[in-house]
Amino acid sequence: MRIINFSDARNSLRAVIDQVVEDADVTVISRRDAPDAVVMSFDHYSSLIETVYLLSSPANAAHLARSLEQARAGKAKHRELIEVSGAEENSHAKPAIHG
Incomplete structure (x- = not known):
């Protein structure tokens, strides 16, 4: 977690956003006379x-x-994923409605 003051965040907003996206972390924006805020990537949110x-x-x-x-x-079981072929995948699809 990184902490930056409001003035620095305002002056370098693009860099702040790029860093939270790249690092998958949050940045706290501190303000002197108001509650702090947090900037994070949409994926993190x-x-x-x-x-x-x-x-x-x-x-x-x-x-x-x-x-x-x-x-x-250590009681977890390792399982292989099942690969479904295109024909099998389509057999589970909802039937088309004709009308």
Whole structure:
């Protein structure tokens, strides 16, 4: 996390934005007479919002916590991804509606 004052942020906004995107980190903009603000990339923001959403359900949060415990304890199972051919992929598509 980087901290920069408001005047410096205003004078180098492009560089501040480029840095948060490149570093996948946040920059705090401090202001003397007002609350501080945070600049982050949209990807970082989206990730935080998704995490908040996933943890907003107590049941889902508990399930995720158990899964993390299992992974840390070495109880996670390694599985290969299944490659689906084009024909198989199309067989799961919704049927076209003709009318």
